Amino acid sequence: MLNGHKFVEVSDVVRVFATPEGEVRALDGVSFDVQQGEFLSIVGPSGCGKSTLAMLIAGLMRPSAGLVAVGGRTVDRPQTSLGIVFQNPVLLAWRSALDNVLLQVEMRGLDVRQYRHSAMELLASVGLEGFEKRLPHELSGGMKQRVAICRALIHDPPLLLMDEPFGALDALTRDQMTLDIQGICARGSKTVLFITHSITEAVFLSDRIIVMTPRPGRIDGIIDVEMPRPRRLAVREGPAFAAYTRQIRDRFMARGVLRDIEDPSPLAPLGGFPSPLASPRGCGSPLTPPSPPGGEGAAGA
Amino acid sequence: MRWREWSPPAITILVTLVAWEAWVVGFRVREYLLPAPSGILAVLAAEWRYLALHTGVTVYEILWGFFLSIVVGIPLAIVIVYSPVLERAIYPLLVAAQSVPKIAIGPLLIVWAGLGIFPKVLVAFLIAFFPVVIDTVAGLRSVEPEMLHLARSMGASEWRVFLKIRLPNALPNIFAGLKVAVTLAVVGAIVGEFIQADRGLGYALLQASAMLNTKLAFASILILAGIGTVLFVIVDWIERLLIPWHASQRVETAAGTL
Numbered sequence: 153m154l155n156g157h158k159f160v161e162v163s164d165v166v167r168v169f170a171t172p173e174g175e176v177r178a179l180d181g182v183s184f185d186v187q188q189g190e191f192l193s194i195v196g197p198s199g200c201g202k203s204t205l206a207m208l209i210a211g212l213m214r215p216s217a218g219l220v221a222v223g224g225r226t227v228d229r230p231q232t233s234l235g236i237v238f239q240n241p242v243l244l245a246w247r248s249a250l251d252n253v254l255l256q257v258e259m260r261g262l263d264v265r266q267y268r269h270s271a272m273e274l275l276a277s278v279g280l281e282g283f284e285k286r287l288p289h290e291l292s293g294g295m296k297q298r299v300a301i302c303r304a305l306i307h308d309p310p311l312l313l314m315d316e317p318f319g320a321l322d323a324l325t326r327d328q329m330t331l332d333i334q335g336i337c338a339r340g341s342k343t344v345l346f347i348t349h350s351i352t353e354a355v356f357l358s359d360r361i362i363v364m365t366p367r368p369g370r371i372d373g374i375i376d377v378e379m380p381r382p383r384r385l386a387v388r389e390g391p392a393f394a395a396y397t398r399q400i401r402d403r404f405m406a407r408g409v410l411r412d413i414e415d416p417s418p419l420a421p422l423g424g425f426p427s428p429l430a431s432p433r434g435c436g437s438p439l440t441p442p443s444p445p446g447g448e449g450a451a452g453a
Numbered sequence: 454m455r456w457r458e459w460s461p462p463a464i465t466i467l468v469t470l471v472a473w474e475a476w477v478v479g480f481r482v483r484e485y486l487l488p489a490p491s492g493i494l495a496v497l498a499a500e501w502r503y504l505a506l507h508t509g510v511t512v513y514e515i516l517w518g519f520f521l522s523i524v525v526g527i528p529l530a531i532v533i534v535y536s537p538v539l540e541r542a543i544y545p546l547l548v549a550a551q552s553v554p555k556i557a558i559g560p561l562l563i564v565w566a567g568l569g570i571f572p573k574v575l576v577a578f579l580i581a582f583f584p585v586v587i588d589t590v591a592g593l594r595s596v597e598p599e600m601l602h603l604a605r606s607m608g609a610s611e612w613r614v615f616l617k618i619r620l621p622n623a624l625p626n627i628f629a630g631l632k633v634a635v636t637l638a639v640v641g642a643i644v645g646e647f648i649q650a651d652r653g654l655g656y657a658l659l660q661a662s663a664m665l666n667t668k669l670a671f672a673s674i675l676i677l678a679g680i681g682t683v684l685f686v687i688v689d690w691i692e693r694l695l696i697p698w699h700a701s702q703r704v705e706t707a708a709g710t711l
Contacts, residue, residue: 232608238599246698259609
């Protein structure tokens with residue numbers, strides 16, 4: 153599958169954000185390559201800068217230091233030879249599923265008639281046959297995200313960037329979408345950068361996985377996933393799969409991103425867990441850190 | 454089952470009118486204080502030529518004021534959204550202008566614009582255009598940032614983004630502003646006529662009050678309410694035609710089919 157050609161090159165990238173509380177270092181000295189045709193996942197906790205990486209590669213943001221290159225050319229402007237899928241499907245409410253896919257074509261000033269047929273085929277290939285004329289509000293969350301994926305593929309880009317594309321979907325839909333994405337990527341020779349916080353999704357889909365540390369985001373390790381394709385959902389129960397997920401989980405535990413209970417008794421006190429995120433600005437944690445007795449914790453709540 | 458929609462307001466109005474009539478007749482209320490609904494309707498019928506003439510003038514002023522608020526307000530909003538420098542230059546002025554009571558500058562408008570219809574149109578425009586600007590700015594800004602990222606990754610020109618994403622996305626807000634503006638334009642035209650006029654419903658209203666012809670005054674007010682309602686319904690109807698996808702419309706139609 154890999155032919156050893158570097159399609160995306162990220163070298164020594166630093167990205168600093170100015171916030172009212174001062175500068176925040178989102179990415180700190182990140183270097184990696186994505187081979188042509190490779191499916192590469194980036195996993196990490198919320199706030200580790202993985203979405204920032206996607207923005208840098210898409211040319212929608214500049215690195216504070218370091219270089220990003222795609223297809224051998226330094227990224228210094230928004231890249232157009234790629235498809236992007238965000239967590240939010242961002243469909244236009246007044247356009248049908250088909251017209252939302254064709255937005256990609258219209259915005260590029262291409263001839264819409266030439267793409268109508270392939271847009272229909274693409275929608276049918278993700279199970280949306282018969283839904284082409286529906287407006288977004290008539291579609292389920294999973295269907296909307298499928299439309300968004302079709303919109304990212306209609307112009308047959310060599311690179312597909314997906315930033316937590318299944319983050320807002322229910323567990324069953326996620327499983328189906330994971331399989332669908334595998335199918336879509338097997339058909340072409342697309343290079344895919346898949347950003348997720350789901351270890352399972354990353355292992356299931358990827359050729360390689362980059363594990364990120366909490367803020368500032370650095371590369372904690374790169375894991376090669378060598379399991380035959382196509383992969384069935386059942387591989388997730390196999391020993392090889394378990395070994396890979398354990399490898400990633402152990403890294404998160406070593407960094408304090410995940411903390412197991414110390415005494416494996418079923419009556420571990422609720423609310424007694426330390427915050428799962430070491431980063432002070434880390435979002436997405438529903439747990440409030442336990443406040444020290446008599447401390448200032450209660451005042452901040 | 455349509456009658457379930459219109460019957461509650463119709464019954465409310467009918468009950469109010471009957472109670473009003475009964476009150477005036479039963480307590481022998483003097484006509485110059487509060488005329489009975491039947492008396493007002495009789496004046497409407499008797500004086501329809503006179504009232505139609507003044508209605509025509511006022512509607513003309515309202516429509517011009519409303520039209521100006523659109524052709525000035527929407528481009529101004531676009532400029533504000535696209536140029537941060539001009540936004541900083543224009544916005545404080547706009548807010549300050551909005552804070553000036555329009556009736557206070559009425560006499561000045563007469564000095565500048567004369568005695569004809571134009572100063573009334575100006576007052577209507579000045580009162581109506583602020584919500585158009587504010588709502589259009591809000592609408593043009595309400596595009597999701599991810600959508601703009603996508604548009605840039607599609608290599609789209611700013612013009613295409615405006616035409617295919619920003620403007621259609623802003624239509625619900627723009628129409629919300631237009632609905633407020635059209636009712637304010639009615640207020641503006643009457644305020645303009647109160648300052649100085651020799652025709653129009655505001656003039657008819659002042660004349661009728663001065664002569665204690667309360668029935669005629671009520672008839673003028675009734676027509677004004679009718680004008681406001683009809684214009685609002687027209688804007689609402691155009692909104693339904695242009696943006697059938699809009700969420701609030703969906704909720705309404707869903708409720709309507711119950």
